[in-house]
Amino acid sequence: MTTSTLAAVIYEQGQPAVVETLELGDPGPGEVMVKIGGTGVCHSDHNVYSGYRKTEDLPTILGHEGAGIVEKVGAGVHGLDEGDKVVFAIRPMCGKCKYCSTGRWNLCSPITSHTPTAEFRKNETKYFGGVATFTEHTVVWENNVVKVDSEIPLDKAALVGCAVITGVGAVVNRAKVETGSTVAVWGCGGVGLNVIQGAYLAGASRIIAVDINADKFQYATQVGATDTVDASQTDAVEAIRGLTGGGVDYAFEVIGQPATLRQALEATCEGGTAVLVGAAPDDGEVMIPMRHLFLDRALIGCSAGTGRPRYDFQWLIELYKQGRLKLDDLVTRTRPLTEVNEAFRDMEAGAVARTVLVP
Ligand code: APR
């Protein structure tokens, strides 16, 4: 049997996404079909749409930050039933590879990953995609979803799967920011705002939000920024050194550009740590003065918030229920899936913290 589903497809990078009806097969062994309840528009989706990150795997279905309800369960699936609320995990969590076996779930090896036997099809065309959440229905490996509290609204839960875990996780799992530390964050998009709220949750004493779009500072302040620096008007590194008397303990780059990564490192104090959170462009290179590292500074990367989705998603949602993790303020706009191109335009214009598409 197949299920008809809308999907946002990229046929050619740099061209608008096409929202059309495809046929999706039933989940095979170890797979589940999920009815999407909400899916966030992340800059990583924009990178594929715009061609900033080149891919040969076309046509491709976008979307990775999503939440939904299990609709069909394949043979041999354990711990997931029809009707369960789930949040998608970007990496699969096979539980067996070197990385999973050593607790580094965010690095789960693609070698052990499982491509669903259920495919999206239209006539003879085969579609690529990851968890493919810019759809009404998708089929994924059981290890790509985490069952979560049935009370959380799906349009908010979606953010937990990428923006929240990537941002909050970078602070608490990767950098392990200590209470009282000073923090600067480059980029106040959906992910950067979650680095800010992660720093707030960690008890950072100063949280300096940096952006070139001053409209973003209202959101940054809402989630805990104590200071803002408009990098289109002022030298951010100088401003941060001035505000902190020599630099921050932790600087997070949440854009994915060589120039801002270098700025982040330069804004740390001696002994400080700069963390790359933004997705690196394939050919991106950064030149850094060796003396910075010689003075006990560290430059580290962070993938998907060094997250352990089965564990981290639960406590993040618990904090949301208690009002301590802000998700409602981050969803600036909800649109139907058919308006995906408009959502990308809002992102380009800096008009939103996050758009959530609701099929
Ligand atoms: N200096 C400061 N801020 C900048 C600069 C710059 N040179 N260039 C862009 N920005 C700001 C934008 O104004 C915007 O507010 O960075 C922010 C990026 O936000 P989004 O486009 O919403 O991106 P987001 O989804 O948060 O993703 C950020 O993290 O996971 C990765 O792939 C993702 O690399 C991307 C990054």
Ligand code: ZN
């Ligand atoms: Zn993302």
Ligand code: ZN
């Ligand atoms: Zn693994």
